[in-house]
Amino acid sequence: MSEAVAVLRDLPGIRVGALADRLSIQVPAIGDTVHIKAGQVQRHRRIVSPTGDPAVEFVLGDQRRTWPLIVTPGDVVFQPVDTGVVLDSAMEYRVTDAPGLVAYTEMEHVAEQTARACQQGGMMDLDGLGASLLLVRCQIVAATLLGLRPVLSVAWWQRGWTSLGGDLPLPPFRTDLVWDELARATAR
Known part of the structure; x- marks a missing residue:
């Protein structure tokens, strides 16, 4: 979890908070905050968004399925539900x-x-x-x-x-x- 926090803190304007079991990612550009359980984070990596901005791509999951989350300095990208x-x-x-x-x-x-x-x-x-x-x-x-x-x-x-x-x-x-x-x- 500390690695994910460090990578997110490299994104300009993003505010990150971490508790033992939760990660909060405040994205002021959209006026909203992502809240994810630490146990859902399967992996993460730095990427470059299509606009050239730095971003962090997450693979989140539970016992049944996985889903993507991408955080950029100005947006959050996710998969719609079925x-x-x-x-x-x-x-x-x-x-x-x-x-x-x-x-x-x-x-x-x-x-x-x-x-x-x-x-x-x-x-x-x-x-x-x-x-x-x-x-x-x-x-x-x-x-x-x-x-x-x-x-x-x-x-x-x-x-x-x-x-x-x-x-x-x-x-x-x-x-x-x-x-x-x-x-x-x-x-x-």
């Missing part, structure tokens, strides 16, 4: 053009774009908007699993969902207490 994690349906749903990884800043951008598209009025592609809202929800839920609190993205998502009256070709969403708490935070 639609089955958010939808309460025996039927499988897929967003065919879903990215394998998403940046926190991109999630916020897509959430805003989707909400604005939902508010356009007139003829709308409800299947496409439903897929976009589903994808954003999968991204938001993945962010929360990293301890992030993407309140702005949730606010945009709710704005889009409310604009359409929830009238989309999607099954119900699973109960998610973290989502509910973030939704309440958007009201404040």
Whole structure:
């Protein structure tokens, strides 16, 4: 864990805190903090981001699976959860053009774009908007699993969902207490 802290401290602007069993990585550029359990860190390495900035790539995992996390001075990149994690349906749903990884800043951008598209009025592609809202929800839920609190993205998502009256070709969403708490935070 001390090696991971040292590598993260080399990233400009990043603030790192470590307790015995947790690592917190504050990224002021996005106004949010990643919280991961030390036991989830399987390995890490320094990399260079596509923009040329230094970054740290993590492989996190538990007994069932592994997942990536990339921290840059201005962003956090992670893997969206599968639609089955958010939808309460025996039927499988897929967003065919879903990215394998998403940046926190991109999630916020897509959430805003989707909400604005939902508010356009007139003829709308409800299947496409439903897929976009589903994808954003999968991204938001993945962010929360990293301890992030993407309140702005949730606010945009709710704005889009409310604009359409929830009238989309999607099954119900699973109960998610973290989502509910973030939704309440958007009201404040």
